[in-house]
Amino acid sequence: MSVRILAAFAAFAALVGAASAAGDPKPAEIFEKRIMPIFKSPNPSSCTQCHLAGVDLKNYILPSHEKTFLSLRDQGLIDLDKPEDSKILRLINMGESTKGAQLINEKVRKLEVEAFTEWIKASCADPALRSAPKLAAADLAQPKRPNEVIRHARIDKVVESFEKNVWSQRFRCFGCHSPEGSQNAKLAKENGEEMTWIRREGAEATMNYLLTSRIVNPKAPDKSLLVAKPTNQVKHGGGQKMIVGDMAYKGFRAWLEEYAKTVNDKYASANDLPKETPRPLTCGSEHWVKIANTPPAWADRLLQVTVFAWDAQKKAWETEPCAMNDRPVFGKGKLWQHDLVLLAAPDSPRAQAFRGNKASLPAGRYLVRVHVDLQGRLAADWKAALGKAEYVGEKEIEGRLPEGYGSMTVIEAGSLKR
Ligand code: HEC
Numbered sequence: 001m002s003v004r005i006l007a008a009f010a011a012f013a014a015l016v017g018a019a020s021a022a023g024d025p026k027p028a029e030i031f032e033k034r035i036m037p038i039f040k041s042p043n044p045s046s047c048t049q050c051h052l053a054g055v056d057l058k059n060y061i062l063p064s065h066e067k068t069f070l071s072l073r074d075q076g077l078i079d080l081d082k083p084e085d086s087k088i089l090r091l092i093n094m095g096e097s098t099k100g101a102q103l104i105n106e107k108v109r110k111l112e113v114e115a116f117t118e119w120i121k122a123s124c125a126d127p128a129l130r131s132a133p134k135l136a137a138a139d140l141a142q143p144k145r146p147n148e149v150i151r152h153a154r155i156d157k158v159v160e161s162f163e164k165n166v167w168s169q170r171f172r173c174f175g176c177h178s179p180e181g182s183q184n185a186k187l188a189k190e191n192g193e194e195m196t197w198i199r200r201e202g203a204e205a206t207m208n209y210l211l212t213s214r215i216v217n218p219k220a221p222d223k224s225l226l227v228a229k230p231t232n233q234v235k236h237g238g239g240q241k242m243i244v245g246d247m248a249y250k251g252f253r254a255w256l257e258e259y260a261k262t263v264n265d266k267y268a269s270a271n272d273l274p275k276e277t278p279r280p281l282t283c284g285s286e287h288w289v290k291i292a293n294t295p296p297a298w299a300d301r302l303l304q305v306t307v308f309a310w311d312a313q314k315k316a317w318e319t320e321p322c323a324m325n326d327r328p329v330f331g332k333g334k335l336w337q338h339d340l341v342l343l344a345a346p347d348s349p350r351a352q353a354f355r356g357n358k359a360s361l362p363a364g365r366y367l368v369r370v371h372v373d374l375q376g377r378l379a380a381d382w383k384a385a386l387g388k389a390e391y392v393g394e395k396e397i398e399g400r401l402p403e404g405y406g407s408m409t410v411i412e413a414g415s416l417k418r
């Protein structure tokens with residue numbers, strides 16, 4: 001056969017090939033029509049329903065259909081023999097089963113799934129694409145963040161951190177800011193409904209509200225009203241309810257910082273991620289402690305009370321406190337009096353006993369240790385912990401710590417032993 005006839009035959013074969021597909025569009029056409037609009041769209045993909053940063057469907061798309069296919073294939077995101085089981089489709093479908101997924105996401109996701117399914121099927125049916133040589137590693141289209149960072153920058157991780165750091169310490173704000181708080185109805189009438197930023201539905205609903213309100217500022221987390229109001233850095237109708245560096249501030253600020261870093265895509269590698277420190281479970285209580293007749297030098301300084309339980313087996317005080325609180329000394333009244341927040345290692349028997357809203361310490365032997373931040377160390381470094389330099393003494397207590405505002409455990413400041 002002459003070269004000409006050969007060429008004619010090849011053209012004929014190609015025609016037959018196309019005809020046998022009975023008008024099925026080619027991968028390139030589907031890509032142009034359905035995938036490119038996703039790539040070029042200024043709108044976020046459905047991934048952002050869960051992923052706040054680090055990954056987007058666009059990250060997997062290249063301007064060329066062949067390269068996009070090979071890139072997905074080479075990363076194991078395409079199942080050549082069962083295209084509908086391809087991992088990229090599973091990633092897109094991740095949000096399908098989540099409850100309360102917004103309709104807008106549902107619509108976006110449906111379009112993405114249909115587009116990718118059609119295009120992947122057509123591509124997998126093309127022998128030339130299936131067997132094309134591997135792309136160079138540098139040409140692969142993938143998210144710029146590693147998997148560890150992608151897994152961390154998820155909204156459910158932010159909720160987890162919120163529960164651990166903020167929700168667990170809502171007691172200081174509850175009375176005025178929760179619809180279930182005793183002062184809320186009256187205050188909301190005077191100050192407007194936005195007073196009620198704690199949601200009846202719980203932690204996640206509260207967080208979702210805060211994130212869409214003016215209370216959280218991801219550009220300047222330390223200026224967020226969530227900490228600026230209760231510290232009175234911005235004048236607060238409730239007065240000073242927190243001071244920089246105290247235990248509630250540490251939790252609230254840690255969550256704000258983490259959220260800001262996450263949404264601003266500031267975690268580049270697994271090493272940048274915050275260490276997973278198991279924070280103790282916290283729980284409000286009716287155990288009130290009063291430190292009476294505080295010396296003038298303590299006036300208006302942060303005073304921290306930590307309570308340690310006796311470990312009868314080890315014949316020693318436990319190393320971690322079972323209760324604490326830290327607030328400024330009321331200078332004019334020469335006293336400090338507050339209810340204790342109970343603490344327990346997660347999953348410990350003590351934590352089990354704390355389930356529920358208010359709990360109490362059983363009768364026993366306790367050591368009450370007192371620190372006073374005389375140098376204002378926490379104001380300079382909110383992450384600092386009070387230590388030896390701030391230690392002012394301790395007192396042992398035996399029996400049952402009484403409960404209720406009317407029956408406080410009173411400790412004379414002068415009776416603290418060093
Ligand atoms: C409904 C929530 C949700 C949606 C929507 C979602 N993901 Fe995920 N994604 C997750 C969860 C949960 C994990 C963690 C899985 C694990 O740790 O095993 C994850 C992990 C990942 C990872 C890390 C690697 C891995 O397999 O763990 C990548 C990459 C990823 N998702 C990509 C995407 C892309 C791309 C989209 C959009 C097309 C998307 N995700 C949509 C929840 C979601």
Ligand code: HEC
Pocket residue numbers: 172173174175176177183187191194195197213215225226227229230235236237238239241242248
């Ligand atoms: C004794 C009541 C009371 C307590 C307790 C209290 N607040 Fe407030 N708070 C108010 C009042 C009243 C307002 C409204 C006036 C204002 O904006 O300062 C307010 C306003 C706020 C606002 C502004 C809300 C908005 O959308 O404008 C924030 C944020 C806030 N408080 C945070 C806190 C935090 C955090 C705590 C707990 C650590 C707390 N508050 C404890 C009374 C209280």
